[in-house]
Amino acid sequence: MVRQPSINAQHRPPLSTERIIEAALQIVDGQGLGRLTMRRLGDSLEVEAMAIYHHLPRGKEQLLDGLVAHVASAPAEDTPSRPWQDVLRGWAGDYRGRLMAHAGVLPLVVTRRNPAALTTTVASLREVMRRGGIAEGAAAAAAHTLLGYVIGHTALEVRGTNEDGADRVVDWEARFTAGLDLVIGGVR
Amino acid sequence: MVRQPSINAQHRPPLSTERIIEAALQIVDGQGLGRLTMRRLGDSLEVEAMAIYHHLPRGKEQLLDGLVAHVASAPAEDTPSRPWQDVLRGWAGDYRGRLMAHAGVLPLVVTRRNPAALTTTVASLREVMRRGGIAEGAAAAAAHTLLGYVIGHTALEVRGTNEDGADRVVDWEARFTAGLDLVIGGVR
DNA sequence: ACCTGAACACCGTTCAAGT
DNA sequence: ACCTGAACACCGTTCAAGT
Numbered sequence: 001m002v003r004q005p006s007i008n009a010q011h012r013p014p015l016s017t018e019r020i021i022e023a024a025l026q027i028v029d030g031q032g033l034g035r036l037t038m039r040r041l042g043d044s045l046e047v048e049a050m051a052i053y054h055h056l057p058r059g060k061e062q063l064l065d066g067l068v069a070h071v072a073s074a075p076a077e078d079t080p081s082r083p084w085q086d087v088l089r090g091w092a093g094d095y096r097g098r099l100m101a102h103a104g105v106l107p108l109v110v111t112r113r114n115p116a117a118l119t120t121t122v123a124s125l126r127e128v129m130r131r132g133g134i135a136e137g138a139a140a141a142a143a144h145t146l147l148g149y150v151i152g153h154t155a156l157e158v159r160g161t162n163e164d165g166a167d168r169v170v171d172w173e174a175r176f177t178a179g180l181d182l183v184i185g186g187v188r
Numbered sequence: 189m190v191r192q193p194s195i196n197a198q199h200r201p202p203l204s205t206e207r208i209i210e211a212a213l214q215i216v217d218g219q220g221l222g223r224l225t226m227r228r229l230g231d232s233l234e235v236e237a238m239a240i241y242h243h244l245p246r247g248k249e250q251l252l253d254g255l256v257a258h259v260a261s262a263p264a265e266d267t268p269s270r271p272w273q274d275v276l277r278g279w280a281g282d283y284r285g286r287l288m289a290h291a292g293v294l295p296l297v298v299t300r301r302n303p304a305a306l307t308t309t310v311a312s313l314r315e316v317m318r319r320g321g322i323a324e325g326a327a328a329a330a331a332h333t334l335l336g337y338v339i340g341h342t343a344l345e346v347r348g349t350n351e352d353g354a355d356r357v358v359d360w361e362a363r364f365t366a367g368l369d370l371v372i373g374g375v376r
Numbered sequence: 377a378c379c380t381g382a383a384c385a386c387c388g389t390t391c392a393a394g395t
Numbered sequence: 396a397c398c399t400g401a402a403c404a405c406c407g408t409t410c411a412a413g414t
Contacts, residue, residue, distance in 0.1 A: 015378080038407060051379050053408075060407065107295035110343040118347065144344055144358075145367030149333070152340020155298040156332060159306065170332075179333030179371075186370035203397080226388060239398050241389075248388065 015047060017055050021066045028067065028104035038063075064108055069117045071102045072109045075124030084132030085184050088125065088146065092180050095121075096154050103158045109151065122147050134187060142187045149183050203235060205243050209254045216255065216292040226251075252296055257305045259290045260297045263312030272320030273372050276313065276334065280368050283309075284342050291346045297339065310335050322375060330375045337371050 013019065023044045027036050038060060042049035056062040076091035078084075099106060109117075122143050129139035157172045201207065211232045215224050226248060230237035244250040264279035266272075287294060297305075310331050317327035345360045 037405085048380055050381085050408080054378060103299070107299045110298045111291070111295045111347060113347060115348075118344070140358075141363045141366045142370075144341065144363050145337070145370060148341030148344050148367065149337045149371075150340070151343060152338070153332065153336030155339060156306070156336050159299065159301060160303075170328075175329045175332055178329045179336065182330075182333060182371060182374035183337075183367075186374050225386090227386090236399055238389080238400080242397060
């Protein structure tokens, strides 16, 4: 029998930053942030953990920054034919869904010093409001208010403060849109 | 010379859950969450790390839960003589200050499954609104909106999205109260 | 250029033992 | 009851070495 030349040396896609981030996100989504280790990440990529450092020289720090950029950087796409309020409502719903789908990275989104990720998002919100005739200063403030609300409320939802003082079950969807209307309705 | 009976055996206060949490908070505030380890915490208490497990049997998990409870559980104190809007504004300012002072625990507040900590806080907000004549359902929803906003906006502030697209410096204080008025003003 | 293997300095936690 | 000391199974990261 002919000897196999180092099993799986050829038949796998080469390592890349993108593949690394995707594999990491899959681990976080499936097993939680606490189980994301360089060694486990290496395993899932069929590579020694140390190979990752060749693509992410700053190591785990850079990996976590990449995760935040991947989930939190989702600017609103403006559609001039729609009322700007509807555009923002649509964006907020999508962003909430995005954060919930990757709830494991929420603590990173909240505190990681990774300016670029949120800056483009907040800028896009400001632009939509500008287009709607909101003054520059008010638009800038309201963009932060809106993003802050969406992130904060989604965090509460993920934590699941599921009682209410009373024993009512919370309808998070309704609660989210109620607060959202309140925020968007106040912008002028 | 008389032999000292096991240095510092008597002249230190006995270990207690409270002292442990306080020491942990001091480490987090001073050096960041990443540097909070059981061994370092033991050092700062002049005790072996393993002694901590006698007071917190669930270990680090329980320690982190304790930190969240210590900073996030801060209900609004109602003052019936003041308008309920002012009471909420006052609470929000205090809560923001609290979160900023202990920014290192913010990621824990956001995601730790620790219902009690936030439940009492959110219940107190609902009660203040009830007293102000807001209907039960609306008050419950608005309480979540308000807490979500305060946590989310403060998280953005701590991260310091300090540019703005343009190069303007952000006045976070003004921005916070602007969004706050928007949220509180919309409650009815 | 890209990956490996061994090594280092740490972790959280267990468990038997001391007082 | 309260704390210690040694041990175990992990971490992230470095560094020299392989191809």
